[in-house]
Amino acid sequence: MLPVLRATRYDGRLKVGKTRPILISATAEDGSEHDVVVKFAHRMERGWPGILAEAMAAMLARDLGMGVPTPFAIRISEAFVSSIVEPEAAEDFMKAMPVTFGTELLVGMNAISTDTPFSDALIAQAGDAFAFDVALDNTDRRLENPNCLCDGKRMVLLDHELTFFFGTLFWQEPWNVGALETWKAGVPHLFYSRIRGKNLSFTRLSTALGGVTPQQCDAYVAALPDEWRADFYEEAQEMADYIKALVANAPAVITEVRRVLA
Ligand SMILES: Nc1ncnc2c1ncn2[C@@H]1O[C@H](COP(=O)(O)OP(=O)(O)O)[C@@H](O)[C@H]1O
Numbered sequence: 581m582l583p584v585l586r587a588t589r590y591d592g593r594l595k596v597g598k599t600r601p602i603l604i605s606a607t608a609e610d611g612s613e614h615d616v617v618v619k620f621a622h623r624m625e626r627g628w629p630g631i632l633a634e635a636m637a638a639m640l641a642r643d644l645g646m647g648v649p650t651p652f653a654i655r656i657s658e659a660f661v662s663s664i665v666e667p668e669a670a671e672d673f674m675k676a677m678p679v680t681f682g683t684e685l686l687v688g689m690n691a692i693s694t695d696t697p698f699s700d701a702l703i704a705q706a707g708d709a710f711a712f713d714v715a716l717d718n719t720d721r722r723l724e725n726p727n728c729l730c731d732g733k734r735m736v737l738l739d740h741e742l743t744f745f746f747g748t749l750f751w752q753e754p755w756n757v758g759a760l761e762t763w764k765a766g767v768p769h770l771f772y773s774r775i776r777g778k779n780l781s782f783t784r785l786s787t788a789l790g791g792v793t794p795q796q797c798d799a800y801v802a803a804l805p806d807e808w809r810a811d812f813y814e815e816a817q818e819m820a821d822y823i824k825a826l827v828a829n830a831p832a833v834i835t836e837v838r839r840v841l842a
């Protein structure tokens with residue numbers, strides 16, 4: 581669910597992203613090598629809970645059949661930190677020791693923009709992305725900050741450090757009637773204007789969400805590195821418990837999503 585890789589080679593900092601992610605090469609237990617985009621808790625608004633949110637949201641998204649890059653736990657050794665010649669990057673990895681979050685680098689995809697043409701298939705994926713974000717209180721997917729890559733057929737969602745926040749002004753559990761009203765006028769979402777009035781059914785997502793078991797939610801927590809669980813057990817368990825409640829209330833959540841999109 582959250583495979584563990586060892587960081588082996590520093591490949592440079594990305595030119596995009598407010599938390600200034602870094603590209604590395606990392607090795608799995610089976611010897612396979614991966615290009616990974618690594619993120620840093622100390623550069624996130626929420627610190628380590630942001631890293632936990634990235635991991636929990638990615639595991640859930642995959643179980644819901646949504647497009648997200650493969651998530652990893654990235655183990656950082658002192659030898660790796662010493663091998664980095666750029667002091668600022670070395671310091672980032674030092675602060676992120678012993679383990680941080682990363683995703684498999686995707687190539688050949690572009691950030692979604694206002695003039696990206698949308699097929700029906702992309703509209704359906706955009707609908708799922710909207711439902712996913714509002715269900716997890718993710719206010720970080722906006723036109724000016726899409727956090728979404730697309731190759732014309734498939735979209736991939738990135739950057740879930742603000743999911744499970746629940747601190748957004750007027751936030752309410754999304755299974756309450758009226759809870760998502762704020763997404764109509766207040767919180768702007770990348771896809772809201774693209775999908776409103778399209779009468780999307782969300783049948784696929786609804787079935788997928790309803791199929792997530794409490795055991796699966798506990799398995800997300802169990803898949804986190806021991807160090808994160810030791811330091812942030814309560815936060816991780818809260819996220820898992822929230823997913824359980826979301827699943828238990830799946831039909832009401834979908835009804836509320838459809839209501840604000842009508
Ligand atoms: N796995 C990935 N594959 C390709 N590009 C990525 C990947 N992860 C991040 N990026 C690129 O880096 C940008 C910043 O990453 P993101 O996770 O959004 O971090 P930030 O929290 O700094 O915004 C993304 O908008 C995207 O352009």
Ligand SMILES: [Mg+2]
Pocket residue numbers: 597598727739
């Ligand atoms: Mg981002």
